[in-house]
Amino acid sequence: xxxxxxxxxxxxxxxxxxxxxxxxxxxxxxxxxxxxxxxxxxxxxxxxxxxxxxxxxxxxxxxxxxxxxxxxxxxxxxxxxxxxxxxxxxxxxxxxxxxxxxxxxxxxxxxxxxxxxxxxxxxxxxxxxxxxxxxxxxxxxxxxxxxxxxxxxxxxxxxxxxxxxxxxxxxxxxxxxxxxxxxxxxxxxxxxxxxxxxxxxxxxxxxxxxxxxxxxxxxxxxxxxxxxxxxxxxxxxxxxxxxxxxxxxxxxxxxxxxxxxxxxxxxxxxxxxxxxxxxxxxxxxxxxxxxxxxxxxxxxxxxxxxxxxxxxxxxxxxxxxxxxxxxxxxxxxxxxxxxxxxxxxxxxxxxxxxxxxxxxxxxxxxxxxxxxxxxxxxxxxxxxxxxxxxxxxxxxxxxxxxxxxxxxxxxxxxxxxxxxxxxxxxxxxxxxxxxxxxxxxxxxxxxxxxxxxxxxxxxxxxxxxxxxxxxxxxxxxxxxxxxxxxxxxxxxxxxxxxxxxxxxxxxxx
Amino acid sequence: xxxxxxxxxxxxxxxxxxxxxxxxxxxxxxxxxxxxxxxxxxxxxxxxxxxxxxxxxxxxxxxxxxxxxxxxxxxxxxxxxxxxxxxxxxxxxxxxxxxxxxxxxxxxxxx
Numbered sequence: 001x002x003x004x005x006x007x008x009x010x011x012x013x014x015x016x017x018x019x020x021x022x023x024x025x026x027x028x029x030x031x032x033x034x035x036x037x038x039x040x041x042x043x044x045x046x047x048x049x050x051x052x053x054x055x056x057x058x059x060x061x062x063x064x065x066x067x068x069x070x071x072x073x074x075x076x077x078x079x080x081x082x083x084x085x086x087x088x089x090x091x092x093x094x095x096x097x098x099x100x101x102x103x104x105x106x107x108x109x110x111x112x113x114x115x116x117x118x119x120x121x122x123x124x125x126x127x128x129x130x131x132x133x134x135x136x137x138x139x140x141x142x143x144x145x146x147x148x149x150x151x152x153x154x155x156x157x158x159x160x161x162x163x164x165x166x167x168x169x170x171x172x173x174x175x176x177x178x179x180x181x182x183x184x185x186x187x188x189x190x191x192x193x194x195x196x197x198x199x200x201x202x203x204x205x206x207x208x209x210x211x212x213x214x215x216x217x218x219x220x221x222x223x224x225x226x227x228x229x230x231x232x233x234x235x236x237x238x239x240x241x242x243x244x245x246x247x248x249x250x251x252x253x254x255x256x257x258x259x260x261x262x263x264x265x266x267x268x269x270x271x272x273x274x275x276x277x278x279x280x281x282x283x284x285x286x287x288x289x290x291x292x293x294x295x296x297x298x299x300x301x302x303x304x305x306x307x308x309x310x311x312x313x314x315x316x317x318x319x320x321x322x323x324x325x326x327x328x329x330x331x332x333x334x335x336x337x338x339x340x341x342x343x344x345x346x347x348x349x350x351x352x353x354x355x356x357x358x359x360x361x362x363x364x365x366x367x368x369x370x371x372x373x374x375x376x377x378x379x380x381x382x383x384x385x386x387x388x389x390x391x392x393x394x395x396x397x398x399x400x401x402x403x404x405x406x407x408x409x410x411x412x413x414x415x416x417x418x419x420x421x422x423x424x425x426x427x428x429x430x431x432x433x434x435x436x437x438x439x440x441x442x443x444x445x446x447x448x449x450x451x452x453x454x455x456x457x458x459x460x461x462x463x464x465x466x467x468x469x470x471x472x473x474x475x476x477x478x479x480x481x482x483x484x485x486x487x488x489x490x491x492x493x494x495x496x497x498x499x500x501x502x503x504x505x506x507x508x509x
Numbered sequence: 510x511x512x513x514x515x516x517x518x519x520x521x522x523x524x525x526x527x528x529x530x531x532x533x534x535x536x537x538x539x540x541x542x543x544x545x546x547x548x549x550x551x552x553x554x555x556x557x558x559x560x561x562x563x564x565x566x567x568x569x570x571x572x573x574x575x576x577x578x579x580x581x582x583x584x585x586x587x588x589x590x591x592x593x594x595x596x597x598x599x600x601x602x603x604x605x606x607x608x609x610x611x612x613x614x615x616x617x618x619x620x
Binding site: 030179180183184187193194195196197198200201204205208209212237238239241242243244246247274310436438439472473475476480489 | 524525567568569570572573574575576579592596602604605614616617618619620
C-alpha cells in the first residue's frame with residue numbers, strides 16, 4: 001500500500017489546481033465490522049431499511065440542530081470555499097471542494113425536506129438517496145478532516161465540519177460506520193484510552209520515563225498515576241504514553257509540574273484526552289467519553305484539570321465540557337454540581353497545558369537554558385481544533401499567541417510560516433477528524449501538500465528544521481508524511497518537547 | 510475476512526493483513542507477513558519481534574517505542590538503542606510494521 005503513494009509536486013505558485021474528477025472515488029476508509037459497530041451501539045451492518053432510517057435520522061438532526069438546517073439552506077455556491085480545502089488542493093478531486101462535499105448532502109436534503117425539491121427535483125438539483133449516493137457519502141465524508149478552514153472563508157459562516165459530522169452520524173445510524181474511529185471509541189470504553197493501553201502497561205511506561213529523566217538530568221521527576229488528593233489531574237492523549245515524538249512532550253509536562261512544585265496525577269480510568277465522539281458527530285458518545293474524566297476527577301478529589309497537547313480534545317474540553325460534564329459551569333446534575341464545588345474556582349477549568357506553562361513563565365517561576373534548543377530553527381503549526389474551535393488565556397487570539405510565547409521563551413530561533421497558512425487560516429495536517437489511518441495514507445499524503453509547501457518555504461528561506469505543534473494527531477500524521485516530501489520525520493515535535501529540552505530543574509541559583 | 514495461506518494452512522487476517530488470532534502466529538507466518546511488507550527478516554528483526562511478543566504476553570499491548578528502543582539499547586548497545594535503528598529495520602514504522610510481523614494487533618489512536 002505505502003509504496004504506491006507518491007506525494008504531489010509542490011506548486012510553484014499556489015493557484016487553484018486543475019480538476020481531476022473522481023480522482024479519489026476509490027479511496028475508501030475501511031468500513032467498521034459488526035463487532036466494532038455493535039460494541040458502541042450502532043447496527044452491525046447496513047440495515048435493510050437504510051433509506052428510510054437515513055432520511056428519518058436526517059430529519060431528526062435538522063430538528064435538533066437548527067444550525068444544520070441553516071447550513072443546508074444558506075449556501076449560494078459563491079465558491080469562496082472551493083480552493084480552501086487541503087484535500088481538494090492535494091487531490092484535485094472536485095468532490096473534495098467543501099461546497100461540493102456539502103452538496104452531496106444538500107442535494108438529498110432538497111429532495112426530502114424542501115417543497116421545490118419534492119415537486120421539481122431536477123430543477124433544483126435534488127437527488128434521491130440511492131445506494132450509490134450513500135456510498136458516495138461514505139467515501140467523501142470520510143475525506144474531510146472537519147478542520148473548518150473553509151468555514152473561515154465562507155461569507156455565510158457555514159460550518160462544513162458540522163455537515164460532515166451529521167453525515168457520519170447518519171451513516172453510523174444505518175450501520176455504515178468507519179473502522180478506525182469506531183474501533184477506537186470502543187477501546188476508550190473497554191480499556192480506557194484510544195490506544196488500548198491497559199493500566200499495568202501504562203504504569204510500566206511511566207516508571208521507565210522516571211528512570212530515563214533521572215538518567216538524563218539527575219533529578220527525580222515523577223510521573224504519578226491515580227494519586228488521591230493531587231492538586232492537578234492531567235488529561236492527555238494516550239499517544240503521549242506511546243509514540244514518538246509525543247512522549248517527549250509528556251516528559252516536558254512532568255518537568256514543568258516538577259519545577260513548579262505542583263502535585264499532579266494521571267488517571268488510569270481517564271487515560272485519554274481524545275474524544276472521537278466529536279468526529280462522528282454523536283452526542284451520546286461525546287458525552288459518555290467526556291464523563292470518564294468527571295468520574296476520575298471526582299474519585300481523585302483533584303482541584304484542577306489540565307489538558308495536554310491534543311487538538312480536538314482541547315476543543316471538546318474548552319467548548320463542550322461545561323455542559324457535558326460540569327467542568328467549568330454548565331451541567332446541573334448532582335455530580336456536575338459536586339465537581340463544580342470541588343474544583344478550585346480561582347483557576348480556569350479546564351486549563352490547557354500551554355496556559356499553565358505560560359502562566360508560570362510570566363510569573364518568572366520557571367528557568368530555561370534557551371541554548372538547549374539552538375540546533376533548531378522553530379516554526380509553529382497551528383492545529384485546527386485549537387485554532388478554530390477554542391481559545392486560550394484571557395485575550396482574543398490567545399490560542400495563537402500563548403504557544404508561540406512559550407516557544408520564544410524556550411528557544412532562540414523562531415520564524416512564522418506564510419500568513420495565509422497559520423493562525424485561523426492554518427492548514428490541517430491532513431490526518432485530522434478520524435482520518436489518521438493507514439488505509440487513507442494516499443489521502444493523508446496529498447492532504448499534507450499545502451502545509452508541506454509552507455514548511456518548504458521557511459525551510460529554504462530561514463533554515464527551519466523543527467515544526468512545533470500541540471496535537472497528537474498532527475504529530476503522528478507529520479511523522480508519517482514528512483518523508484514523502486523529503487523531510488526527516490523528526491522535523492515535527494511538541495511545544496513541550498522544546499520546553500523539556502530547555503527547562504532547568506535544579507534549585508534556583 | 511481475507512486469509513493468508515502459509516505451508517498449506519490458512520490463517521485469518523483483518524483488512525490490513527494483521528492476524529486475527531494471536532495464537533495462530535508462528536515463525537513461518539511471520540516470514541510470510543514480512544515478505545508482503547518487503548522486509549527481509551534477519552537476526553536483528555527477530556530480536557525485535559521476540560521482544561514485542563514477550564512484552565505483549567505480559568501487558569496485552571505492544572511496548573511504547575521508547576520502551577522498545579531502551580530494551581534494544583540495553584541488549585545490543587547504545588548505538589542501536591534509538592528509533593532510527595528501528596526505522597531502518599522496519600521502514601513503515603516500528604510500532605505498526607513490527608507488530609504486524611509479530612502477529613500482534615495494530616496499535617490504534619494517534620500513533
